[in-house]
Amino acid sequence: MTALRFRRSAGAALLLAGLLAATGCDRAPDGSVSRLPTPADPAADAAPAEAFERTWLGVLPCADCDGIQTRLQLRADPDGARYVLEETYLGGSGENRFVQEGDWREEGAVIQGQPAEVYRLDPDGPGRWFWVQPDGALEMLEAEGRPAVDGLAFRLQRI
Template sequence: MNRKLLALACLAALALSACNKPAEPAPAPADAPKAAEPAAPAPAEPAPAPAAEAAPAAFDAAAFAGTFSGTLPCADCSGIDTKLELKADGSYGLDESYQGKKDGTFKGDGTWTAEENGKRVRLDPNSKSDDDRLFEIVSKDEIRQLDQEGKAIDSQLNYSLKRAAAAH
């Protein structure tokens, strides 16, 4: 039974290949003796793709590292002064000061990773009681806080942190 199926499959493949005859004869294998026909000109090399169509370069997390700061919205205060230092080694430090709150200063640290080929940053805090935080990479100089699901926060309030000028 298996031989009949194999023979039938071979016949079907042969029949299908006969329907798709190539316009030119197939080239002889490299180890076959060459006929006395003139050699066909080599096909032209395809032109390189324009730069706009080239695959995007991989995100360089070490080059993106830096300090971002700004004032994020606060539900029960006038704002949260935020300073986020993304370090080239993949760690981060976070300082938050809740404006007008006594004992409203918090520090955090952990690791950060770029996701979606550099479209998003995930902060993974060392304190496992804290949730991960997500930021959209708007540009090399701006990140914007996202909600817990990684979606933009639907608000007119400013959730952006801007890159701080490098200290000289």
């Protein structure tokens, strides 16, 4: 092997090592959600393999009301994954019930340094993230994808 060929091989190996190292650095030290590497086909991550319908219910904190009664229903079938989110602001006056519908996706993430499963509503926009808990509950994540300080207050129980 000539010196030039050796240098080219070594340069290619260093470049490959750098790329591999860069893709493994998704963990954020602040505990925020970092996406795991996505598959080559984004449609493969769009919906769970089996068809299902699940519902969660709870009262989430509210800055200027008594709480937000929240009902989240996720549906998935071969035609896609859809959600219905119903929110009722408690103790307020005027229009207090809002219904939102759209697409959702199940995604892998890293939360607090650990692999996690999250459901993301409206994945092509800013969306909302819900972290799947071991007991089947969902914990709503903050806008930056971090768990809330009082995570129990932001949980929806599966019904």
